Amino acid sequence: MESISETWKSDGLSSEEILQVQRHLETVIASPSFASSKRATDFLQLVVGHALNGDFDALRERMIGSEMFGRPIDYDTGSDSVVRVKATEVRRKLSQFYAENEYTSVRVELPSGSYVPRFWFQLPEAIGSGGLSDEPVRHPEPVDVLSPSSAPATVIDLTENGATPPKAGKPARLWPHPAKTWYRTIAFAITALVLIVLVVIGFRHWLIAPHTAVPIHSLAVLPLENHSGVPAQEYFADGLTAELIKDFGQVSSLRLAPLSSVMSYRSSTKSPQEIANELSVDGLVQGSVLREGNLVLINVRLTEARTGRLLWMHSYVRELTTALAWQGEVAQTIAKTIDQSIRSRSRAVPVPGAPPDPVAEDLYLHGKYLLEAEDCVNAADFFRAAINVSFNYPQAQASLAFCDGHLGETDRIDSIDAFSMQKMEAQRAVDLDEALADGHAELANAAINLNWDWATAATEFRRALELSPKSASIHEEYERYLARTGRIRETLTEIQRNEDMDPFSSRLYHLEGLILYDCRQYDAALLLIQKVRTLDIPQPNWHFLLGEIYTEKKDYATAQAEFSRAGVRPQANGHLGNMYARQGRVQDAMDLISHLEESVRTEGVGRYEIALVYAGLGKKDEAFEWLEEAYKVRDEGLTYLKIDPCLDPLRSDPRFDDLLSRVGLAQ
Numbered sequence: 001m002e003s004i005s006e007t008w009k010s011d012g013l014s015s016e017e018i019l020q021v022q023r024h025l026e027t028v029i030a031s032p033s034f035a036s037s038k039r040a041t042d043f044l045q046l047v048v049g050h051a052l053n054g055d056f057d058a059l060r061e062r063m064i065g066s067e068m069f070g071r072p073i074d075y076d077t078g079s080d081s082v083v084r085v086k087a088t089e090v091r092r093k094l095s096q097f098y099a100e101n102e103y104t105s106v107r108v109e110l111p112s113g114s115y116v117p118r119f120w121f122q123l124p125e126a127i128g129s130g131g132l133s134d135e136p137v138r139h140p141e142p143v144d145v146l147s148p149s150s151a152p153a154t155v156i157d158l159t160e161n162g163a164t165p166p167k168a169g170k171p172a173r174l175w176p177h178p179a180k181t182w183y184r185t186i187a188f189a190i191t192a193l194v195l196i197v198l199v200v201i202g203f204r205h206w207l208i209a210p211h212t213a214v215p216i217h218s219l220a221v222l223p224l225e226n227h228s229g230v231p232a233q234e235y236f237a238d239g240l241t242a243e244l245i246k247d248f249g250q251v252s253s254l255r256l257a258p259l260s261s262v263m264s265y266r267s268s269t270k271s272p273q274e275i276a277n278e279l280s281v282d283g284l285v286q287g288s289v290l291r292e293g294n295l296v297l298i299n300v301r302l303t304e305a306r307t308g309r310l311l312w313m314h315s316y317v318r319e320l321t322t323a324l325a326w327q328g329e330v331a332q333t334i335a336k337t338i339d340q341s342i343r344s345r346s347r348a349v350p351v352p353g354a355p356p357d358p359v360a361e362d363l364y365l366h367g368k369y370l371l372e373a374e375d376c377v378n379a380a381d382f383f384r385a386a387i388n389v390s391f392n393y394p395q396a397q398a399s400l401a402f403c404d405g406h407l408g409e410t411d412r413i414d415s416i417d418a419f420s421m422q423k424m425e426a427q428r429a430v431d432l433d434e435a436l437a438d439g440h441a442e443l444a445n446a447a448i449n450l451n452w453d454w455a456t457a458a459t460e461f462r463r464a465l466e467l468s469p470k471s472a473s474i475h476e477e478y479e480r481y482l483a484r485t486g487r488i489r490e491t492l493t494e495i496q497r498n499e500d501m502d503p504f505s506s507r508l509y510h511l512e513g514l515i516l517y518d519c520r521q522y523d524a525a526l527l528l529i530q531k532v533r534t535l536d537i538p539q540p541n542w543h544f545l546l547g548e549i550y551t552e553k554k555d556y557a558t559a560q561a562e563f564s565r566a567g568v569r570p571q572a573n574g575h576l577g578n579m580y581a582r583q584g585r586v587q588d589a590m591d592l593i594s595h596l597e598e599s600v601r602t603e604g605v606g607r608y609e610i611a612l613v614y615a616g617l618g619k620k621d622e623a624f625e626w627l628e629e630a631y632k633v634r635d636e637g638l639t640y641l642k643i644d645p646c647l648d649p650l651r652s653d654p655r656f657d658d659l660l661s662r663v664g665l666a667q
Contacts, residue, residue, distance in 0.1 A: 065083045068086075220261070221257070224244075226288075376412075392432055398442055400425050413605075449639070480511065483514075506537050509540065517545060573595060573596055573599075581613055615647055
C-alpha cells in the first residue's frame with residue numbers, strides 16, 4: 001500500500017469523512033453478517049457513535065457494560081465478560097463482512113483489546129488498485145469519568161492494553177508513549193486534550209450543518225431505560241422521561257408524541273420502525289439512565305424512524321443536583337440537528353437560581369411516578385415531603401395542587417379543604433415561577449372548584465396553553481372546562497384535535513366517553529369503549545361510566561353489575577342509588593341514601609349524590625334541599641349541573657335555573 005491516510009487528523013474528522021463512516025455503517029449493519037444479531041448491531045452502533053462524537057470516556061469496558069447491558073457501574077469486569085464476548089462477536093462479524101466485501105471505500109476495525117474503533121479510508125489514488133489506506137492513528141484509552149481519581153495524568157499507548165502492534169516493516173502510527181521527562185508528559189497530555197476538543201467541536205459543527213438536515217417534523221421520546229439494575233429506580237427514569245418531554249415541547253416546534261402515548265413502549269420488543277409507525281412520527285429519541293449515588297449517567301440518541309439511521313447521540317454525566325438541567329440542553333441540540341426553529345424561552349433548570357436539593361428532587365420524581373400510576377394519595381405525600389426539604393420548589397407545588405384538587409373532586413377529602421389547598425399551592429407555584437404552565441392550569445381548576453369563577457378559569461387555561469401548547473394533561477383539563485360550561489361541540493372538536501396529537505391516551509378516551517354520556521350520545525359512547533378495548537394501550541376503568549350509560553339505556557341488570565365493580569365511594573353509590581330509584585327499587589335507593597348521609601357526617605362528602613338519588617325517586621323538594629347543602633360546601637358535583645343527565649327531572653323547575661345562575665352556569 002503506497003499511501004497512508006491518518007484516521008484522526010489534528011483538526012478532527014471532516015464532516016465528509018464522518019458522513020462516509022455513517023453511510024458505511026448503515027451498509028454494514030444491513031448486511032447478512034449483522035442482520036441476524038441485534039445485540040451485535042447495537043454494540044457496533046454504540047462504539048462507532050461514541051467515537052464519532054468524541055465520547056472516548058464512554059468506550060471503557062465498564063461504561064459499555066453499564067450503558068448497553070445494564071450492569072452496575074462498579075460491576076466486576078474480571079468475572080463478568082459480557083462486553084468482551086460481544087466485542088469478539090462484533091470483530092468476527094466485521095471480518096466476515098469485509099471478506100465478502102473486499103473493496104470498500106471505508107473500513108471499520110475494532111482492535112483486539114480495545115473498544116475504540118479505527119476507521120480506514122481509501123484515498124482517490126488507491127481507487128481501482130484494490131487497496132485501502134494504511135494504519136490509522138490510534139486514540140488514547142478513555143478515562144473512567146465516574147471515578148475522577150482514576151483519570152491518568154498522561155496519554156496511554158493502547159498497545160499496553162492488548163492492542164495489536166503494527167506489522168513489521170510498517171510505520172507505527174500510534175500515539176507515542178509519554179516521555180520520561182515532565183515537560184514531554186505535559187506536552188502529550190495537552191496535545192491529546194486539544195485533539196479531543198477539536199474533534200468534538202468539529203462534530204458539533206457537522207451536526208448543525210445544512211447537509212445533515214433530515215425531513216423530521218415529529219418525534220417520540222421513548223421511556224428512558226433504567227440501567228441501575230434496581231426496579232425501585234424505575235420512578236427516576238420515568239420522571240426524567242416526563243421532564244424531558246415537557247422541556248422539549250417548550251423549545252421545539254415539532255409535533256411531539258405525549259407521555260401517555262410513549263409510556264406503553266417501556267421494555268417493548270417492537271422495532272423502532274414499528275413504534276414510529278404506530279405513533280406516526282418521523283424520529284425517535286431513546287436513551288438510558290444509570291444512577292449511582294449522587295451521580296447520574298444519561299445516554300441519549302436520535303434515530304430516523306424510516307431507516308433506523310443514527311442521527312445523533314451523546315452521553316452525560318451529571319451530579320444529581322443538576323440531573324434535570326441536561327434536558328433543555330438535549331432538547332435544543334436535537335432540535336438544531338434536525339434543522340427546526342427553536343423557541344427563545346427554555347427553562348432547563350426548574351427553579352430559578354440554585355437547583356433544588358437532590359433529596360427534594362428525588363422525592364418529586366417519585367411522586368410523579370406515582371401520579372402517572374394514578375395514585376394521587378401517595379403521590380401527594382411525596383410532593384409534600386419534597387416541599388418540606390426544598391420550600392421553593394414550584395413543580396412540586398403545582399403537582400401537589402393537582403393531587404389535592406383530584407382528591408376533592410373524587411370525594412376522598414372534604415371539598416372546601418381540598419380546593420382551598422389546591423388554590424393556595426397553585427398560587428404558590430405561580431409566585432415562584434410565573435411561566436410554569438401546570439401552575440396556571442391548577443389555578444384555573446381551583447377557580448372553578450372553589451369559587452365557580454369560570455372567567456378566571458378561562459384566562460388561566462389560556463395562559464397555561466400559551467406556555468405549554470403541547471401538554472396533553474392541560475388540554476384534558478381545558479376540555480373538562482369546556483364540557484361543564486355546556487360548550488359540547490367545542491369540547492368534542494378539542495378532544496378530536498388532542499386525539500390526533502395523542503392517539504394512545506387512555507385518559508383522553510375516557511374523558512371522551514364521559515362527554516359523550518353527558519351529550520346523551522350513549523350508543524356512541526359504547527362504540528368508543530369497544531374501539532378502545534381493541535387498542536394496545538392501558539385500559540381505563542370503564543365500570544362507572546358503563547353503569548351510567550346502561551342506566552340511561554334502562555338496562556338495569558348490566559348497570560348494577562358495572563356499578564358493583566366501580567367501588568363504594570359516594571360518587572358510585574349516588575349513581576347506583578339513582579339507578580335503583582329509576583328501576584323502582586325504592587327501599588334499596590333509600591338504604592343508599594342512609595349510607596350517603598353517614599358519609600356526610602363522617603367524611604363531609606356525598607351531598608350532591610344524595611340529591612341524585614332523590615331526583616331519580618321524583619322527590620324534587622328533597623333533591624333541591626340537598627343541592628342547597630352541596631352549594632354551601634362548594635361540592636364539586638355542582639360544576640356538572642348544566643350537563644348531568646341524572647338531574648334532567650329537575651331542569652323544568654325554576655329553582656334549577658336559580659341554582660345554575662348562582663354557580664355561574666346560567667349562560
